[in-house]
Amino acid sequence: MPSFHREFSLSDALLTPVLSRLESIKDDHLGLSLLDADLIRDLVLKGKCLEIHLVYPYPCQTRIPAIEQALNAALTSLTEIDAVKCHIDFEFTVQSSPVKAPIENVKQVIAVASGKGGVGKSTTAVNLALALAAEGAKVGLLDADIYGPSIPIMLGIPHFKPVSPDGKVMIPAKVHGIVAQSIGFIIDGEQAAVWRGPMAAGALVQLINETQWPELDYMVIDLPPGTGDIQLTLSQKVPLNGVVIVTTPQDIALADAQKGINMFQKVNVPVLGIVENMSFHLCSQCGHQEHPFGRDGGQKMATRYGLPLLGQLPLILTIREDMDKGLPSVVATPHNDIAQLYLAIARQVGAELALTKAQPSVSISMSDE
Numbered sequence: 001m002p003s004f005h006r007e008f009s010l011s012d013a014l015l016t017p018v019l020s021r022l023e024s025i026k027d028d029h030l031g032l033s034l035l036d037a038d039l040i041r042d043l044v045l046k047g048k049c050l051e052i053h054l055v056y057p058y059p060c061q062t063r064i065p066a067i068e069q070a071l072n073a074a075l076t077s078l079t080e081i082d083a084v085k086c087h088i089d090f091e092f093t094v095q096s097s098p099v100k101a102p103i104e105n106v107k108q109v110i111a112v113a114s115g116k117g118g119v120g121k122s123t124t125a126v127n128l129a130l131a132l133a134a135e136g137a138k139v140g141l142l143d144a145d146i147y148g149p150s151i152p153i154m155l156g157i158p159h160f161k162p163v164s165p166d167g168k169v170m171i172p173a174k175v176h177g178i179v180a181q182s183i184g185f186i187i188d189g190e191q192a193a194v195w196r197g198p199m200a201a202g203a204l205v206q207l208i209n210e211t212q213w214p215e216l217d218y219m220v221i222d223l224p225p226g227t228g229d230i231q232l233t234l235s236q237k238v239p240l241n242g243v244v245i246v247t248t249p250q251d252i253a254l255a256d257a258q259k260g261i262n263m264f265q266k267v268n269v270p271v272l273g274i275v276e277n278m279s280f281h282l283c284s285q286c287g288h289q290e291h292p293f294g295r296d297g298g299q300k301m302a303t304r305y306g307l308p309l310l311g312q313l314p315l316i317l318t319i320r321e322d323m324d325k326g327l328p329s330v331v332a333t334p335h336n337d338i339a340q341l342y343l344a345i346a347r348q349v350g351a352e353l354a355l356t357k358a359q360p361s362v363s364i365s366m367s368d369e
């Protein structure tokens, strides 16, 4: 992100102290000061009230009160200012690939992947999508986990069937403030189980292109686990702006997650960071913590690859219960600690995308044989 200073229409005598205070406030997700991150677009003094227009490149609706509080605390110590009023907008970049056709109406595509099965990839994808929406973005969720689509149940719509008014494109489900499409809405699991990788990948690309997505800031794709043909073909054919890797701290899961990181890096899909799921067991009765899958494996892997650790989720009964009820934690209990962890992950994912430059895509030759 460029370091960028704009012209503001405050008097010189006031501008200097205002800018120095804004310089001292850091945006935690971008890792830059409000000025260097170019978040401040306008400063207007009306009487003794400083009106500040901020434009964020990632969704952070739930943080607005804290942002306003920080600005008030920093600026009202100046004698010329006794109040600060913020106008906050979001502006998400459209990052396009030079070689891959964009998905119509979709600004950014985020894949959620794991090397190993059962580590909580779908749970993370669903809560990430809902958290991005809670933070103010328009979000679509695509369940591409062709051999085990679980998102219909996790969203509480196991029997949804998409309609197609024109026989060409399908209308996705609208649920909990996002739109969702799943291979599980259309075919049964046994049918998909016999598809080989290239055929399954072809079906997924068709599903993406034959869904009538409304305007979306982010599309979250829940990939099948592993690093095989499906993940490779989707990386090649779908304009992925970044991938989130989900792992547990267990050695065997970490080894497979590393294969995933290597694969996505090879095909120039930026790895946005690592979510360590089931980091520790949190007893819902007494709050006691233990580490059944080992400790800090995700953190160590993030450090080794120079990637952000986006968050660490406990192994806790309520996450599984919420999912089984079709009410993921972000919507079931939006104010509790688990939802706050997912919201922080969503903001960081949005910020990482904003910091990521579009990567040139490489061509991988794939064959059906």
Ligand SMILES: Nc1ncnc2c1ncn2[C@@H]1O[C@H](COP(=O)(O)OP(=O)(O)OP(=O)(O)O)[C@@H](O)[C@H]1O
Binding pocket: 114, 116, 117, 118, 119, 120, 121, 122, 123, 124, 145, 148, 150, 224, 225, 277, 278, 313, 314, 315, 316, 317, 318, 319, 320, 321, 323, 324
């Ligand atoms: N942090 C957690 N605490 C408790 N239960 C969890 C947690 N994360 C996931 N689960 C539960 O673990 C099970 C597997 O999760 P999930 O389906 O998300 O894994 P996955 O990696 O997508 O699996 P698959 O390989 O089948 O795609 C689900 O029952 C889910 O509710």
